[in-house]
Amino acid sequence: MDDPLLLAERWAGEGQGVALATVIETWGSSPRPVGSHLVIHADGRFQGSVSGGCVEGEVVSEAADVIATGSPRVLAFGVADETAWRVGLSCGGRIRVFVEKVAWQWDLATLAELNALRRQRRAAILVTDIATGSTRLVREDEVAGDPLEGELAARLRSGRSGLVFEPGKDEVFLAVHLPPPRLVVIGAVHIAQSLLPMARLAGFDVTIVDPRTAFATPERFPGCDVIAEWPQDVLPRLALDRFTAVAVLTHDGRIDDLPLRAALDADCFYVGALGSRKTHEKRGQRLLDAGASVAQVVRIRAPIGLPIAAQSPAEIAVAILAEVVDSLRKRGTQP
Amino acid sequence: MDDPLLLAERWAGEGQGVALATVIETWGSSPRPVGSHLVIHADGRFQGSVSGGCVEGEVVSEAADVIATGSPRVLAFGVADETAWRVGLSCGGRIRVFVEKVAWQWDLATLAELNALRRQRRAAILVTDIATGSTRLVREDEVAGDPLEGELAARLRSGRSGLVFEPGKDEVFLAVHLPPPRLVVIGAVHIAQSLLPMARLAGFDVTIVDPRTAFATPERFPGCDVIAEWPQDVLPRLALDRFTAVAVLTHDGRIDDLPLRAALDADCFYVGALGSRKTHEKRGQRLLDAGASVAQVVRIRAPIGLPIAAQSPAEIAVAILAEVVDSLRKRGTQP
Numbered sequence: 001m002d003d004p005l006l007l008a009e010r011w012a013g014e015g016q017g018v019a020l021a022t023v024i025e026t027w028g029s030s031p032r033p034v035g036s037h038l039v040i041h042a043d044g045r046f047q048g049s050v051s052g053g054c055v056e057g058e059v060v061s062e063a064a065d066v067i068a069t070g071s072p073r074v075l076a077f078g079v080a081d082e083t084a085w086r087v088g089l090s091c092g093g094r095i096r097v098f099v100e101k102v103a104w105q106w107d108l109a110t111l112a113e114l115n116a117l118r119r120q121r122r123a124a125i126l127v128t129d130i131a132t133g134s135t136r137l138v139r140e141d142e143v144a145g146d147p148l149e150g151e152l153a154a155r156l157r158s159g160r161s162g163l164v165f166e167p168g169k170d171e172v173f174l175a176v177h178l179p180p181p182r183l184v185v186i187g188a189v190h191i192a193q194s195l196l197p198m199a200r201l202a203g204f205d206v207t208i209v210d211p212r213t214a215f216a217t218p219e220r221f222p223g224c225d226v227i228a229e230w231p232q233d234v235l236p237r238l239a240l241d242r243f244t245a246v247a248v249l250t251h252d253g254r255i256d257d258l259p260l261r262a263a264l265d266a267d268c269f270y271v272g273a274l275g276s277r278k279t280h281e282k283r284g285q286r287l288l289d290a291g292a293s294v295a296q297v298v299r300i301r302a303p304i305g306l307p308i309a310a311q312s313p314a315e316i317a318v319a320i321l322a323e324v325v326d327s328l329r330k331r332g333t334q335p
Numbered sequence: 336m337d338d339p340l341l342l343a344e345r346w347a348g349e350g351q352g353v354a355l356a357t358v359i360e361t362w363g364s365s366p367r368p369v370g371s372h373l374v375i376h377a378d379g380r381f382q383g384s385v386s387g388g389c390v391e392g393e394v395v396s397e398a399a400d401v402i403a404t405g406s407p408r409v410l411a412f413g414v415a416d417e418t419a420w421r422v423g424l425s426c427g428g429r430i431r432v433f434v435e436k437v438a439w440q441w442d443l444a445t446l447a448e449l450n451a452l453r454r455q456r457r458a459a460i461l462v463t464d465i466a467t468g469s470t471r472l473v474r475e476d477e478v479a480g481d482p483l484e485g486e487l488a489a490r491l492r493s494g495r496s497g498l499v500f501e502p503g504k505d506e507v508f509l510a511v512h513l514p515p516p517r518l519v520v521i522g523a524v525h526i527a528q529s530l531l532p533m534a535r536l537a538g539f540d541v542t543i544v545d546p547r548t549a550f551a552t553p554e555r556f557p558g559c560d561v562i563a564e565w566p567q568d569v570l571p572r573l574a575l576d577r578f579t580a581v582a583v584l585t586h587d588g589r590i591d592d593l594p595l596r597a598a599l600d601a602d603c604f605y606v607g608a609l610g611s612r613k614t615h616e617k618r619g620q621r622l623l624d625a626g627a628s629v630a631q632v633v634r635i636r637a638p639i640g641l642p643i644a645a646q647s648p649a650e651i652a653v654a655i656l657a658e659v660v661d662s663l664r665k666r667g668t669q670p
Contacts, residue, residue, distance in 0.1 A: 202649045309664035322657035329644035
C-alpha cells in the first residue's frame with residue numbers, strides 16, 4: 001500500500017501515532033507539487049514524498065515531535081535544485097510543509113470518509129486550519145453555500161491544492177482531491193491511434209473499445225486498456241462517471257449510439273462524437289427517438305474537437321484532446 | 336533513395352522511360368492518402384505506394400503501356416479492406432490512380448524545379464490536367480492572380496491534394512507539396528517533456544534546445560533532436576523558416592529572447608512564449624529596444640497556448656500543440 005492517505009488511515013486505525021506532512025506552498029522550482037503527502041509512523045517508517053528526497057529526513061524527525069505533542073507545525077525549507085544550471089547560474093526553490101498528527105485535532109472518520117470518496121471517484125476538498133490543525137471535508141455537492149464557495153468551486157475545476165484565507169478566520173489549506181480523469185474512446189480507428197498516446201501523456205487513464213477485433217489490438221494501442229468487444233457488453237465494466245470523457249469515433253451508430261447515450265446518462269464531463277453535421281443530425285434524431293433528452297443531445301460535442309482546422313488524423317486527435325482538457329477544467333461553467 | 340519524385344527525376348534524367356502513378360481520389364477506407372506516388376521504371380522496377388500493396392501489380396503493368404504510348408490514363412480500383420470487420424460487415428474503399436509518363440507532356444525541368452523547392456522547404460502545387468497530362472507548377476508566391484487562386488491558397492494551408500475543375504477547363508489534380516512542419520522548443524522544461532512527444536505524434540519534426548546540460552538530455556527527450564547549447568550558437572543550424580514553429584519556454588530572457596527574435600525574423604508560422612502577462616510585457620519591451628518591430632512583437636502568442644484552462648505541464652503542452660496546429664492550418668488567414 002503506497003498511498004499515504006490510505007496508509008495514514010490504516011496506521012491510525014491500528015491505534016498508532018501517525019503524522020501527515022503536506023506540501024502547502026512552493027516557490028521557484030520544487031520537486032513535488034502542492035498537496036503532496038508524506039505519512040510518518042511513530043516507529044519511524046514513512047511513505048510518500050514532499051521533496052523527492054531533499055528534506056524528508058528532517059520532516060520525519062519533526063514528525064516525531066508532532067506525534068508526541070499533538071501540535072501541528074509548519075516547516076520551511078530551501079530546496080537546492082538537483083538539476084542545477086550547469087553554466088553558472090544556480091537555481092532552486094523553497095517549500096513549506098505542514099505536519100499534523102493524524103486523527104488528533106480531527107476525527108479519524110474524516111480521513112476514512114475522504115478515502116472512501118476517493119475510492120468512489122468522487123471529488124472532495126479537505127479544508128485544514130493551519131493554525132489549529134482542525135479540518136472539515138467538503139464534498140463536491142456540498143460546495144454551494146460554503147463560506148469558501150467560489151474558491152472551492154474553482155479548485156474543483158483546476159484540481160489545484162493551495163492556501164487561502166477563510167473570511168474572518170485563519171489561513172486554511174485546501175487539499176483538493178479529484179479522481180484521476182479517464183478517457184474512453186469508442187472506435188479503434190486511425191485518430192484513436194494518436195489520441196490515446198497523447199491523452200496518456202496528458203495524464204488520462206485511457207480505454208479503447210471496438211468490437212472489430214482487427215482494429216482493437218494491443219499492437220495498435222500499446223500500453224492502453226484495449227477491449228475488443230461490443231460496447232453494450234462492456235458498459236458496466238467501463239463504469240462511466242463524471243470524471244470520464246467519452247469520444248465515439250466509428251461513424252457507425254450500431255457501435256457508437258449506445259455508449260454515447262450511456263455517457264450522457266452518466267454525466268461524463270466530455271461527450272464527443274466524430275462525424276459530419278449531417279451524420280450528427282441523424283445521430284441526434286436516433287438518440288431522441290431512443291428517449292434521450294434534448295438537453296443531453298445538445299451536450300454532445302460535434303463536430304468533435306476544437307476548431308483548429310485539423311487535417312490529419314493526428315491533428316484531429318490534438319483538437320479532440322484540447323477539447324477534452326478544456327471541458328475537464330471548465331466543468332460546470334459551460335452551458 | 337526512397338522518394339518517388341526524386342527517383343522519377345533521376346531515372347528520367349538518365350533518359351529512361353519512367354511512369355508516375357498518383358492517387359487522385361479515394362472513397363471509404365483506403366490505405367494511402369490522395370497524392371501518394373508510385374514511380375515505375377521502364378525495366379519494371381518501382382518505388383513508393385498507392386495502396387499499401389493491393390493494386391501495385393496492376394498499376395505497374397499499366398505503367399508499361401503508358402511508358403510505351405505516352406498517353407496518360409486513370410485507373411479505378413476497389414480496395415478490399417485488409418483489416419476487415421471480423422463480425423460480419425465487410426467494409427472497404429475505392430481509389431482512382433492517375434498514371435502518366437514522366438517528362439512527356441511536360442518538361443523534366445518542372446519535376447526538377449519541384450524537387451528543388453521541396454529541398455528548400457518551400458511550398459508549391461503541381462497542377463496536372465487529367466485529360467491531357469499537361470502540368471504547371473505554382474509556387475506559394477505565385478498563387479495571387481492564378482485562375483485557381485482561392486483553391487490553391489486553401490490547399491496550401493490544408494496540405495490536401497485533390498481534384499478540382501479549373502474554370503472553363505478540364506478536371507485538374509492539385510498535388511500539394513508542403514514542407515514537413517517542424518517544432519523547435521527552447522527550454523527543456525517539464526512542459527517540453529510532454530510537448531515534444533505529443534508533437535511527434537502529431538507529425539512534427541521536433542528539436543529541443545537548452546544550454547542547461549542537465550535539462551537537455553536524450554534521456555528526458557527520447558527520440559528527439561536534443562541540442563544542449565546556447566541558442567545563439569545553434570541558430571544557423573536550426574534553419575528556422577516559414578514551416579517551423581518556435582516555442583520558448585524558459586522564462587529567461589538570456590535564453591529565450593534571441594531565438595524569439597530569430598523566429599520572428601524568419602517568419603515562422605508560429606511563435607509562442609511562455610510566461611505571465613507581466614513577464615511578456617517586459618519581454619516585448621526588450622524586443623522593441625533590440626530593434627524588433629511592433630508588428631513582430633504582437634505576432635508572439637502569449638500567454639502561450641489556446642485558452643483551455645490547462646493546469647498541469649502536460650495540459651499546457653496540449654494547449655500549445657493545439658495552437659501550433661491551428662496556426663499551421665490557418666497560415667495567412669490570421670491578423
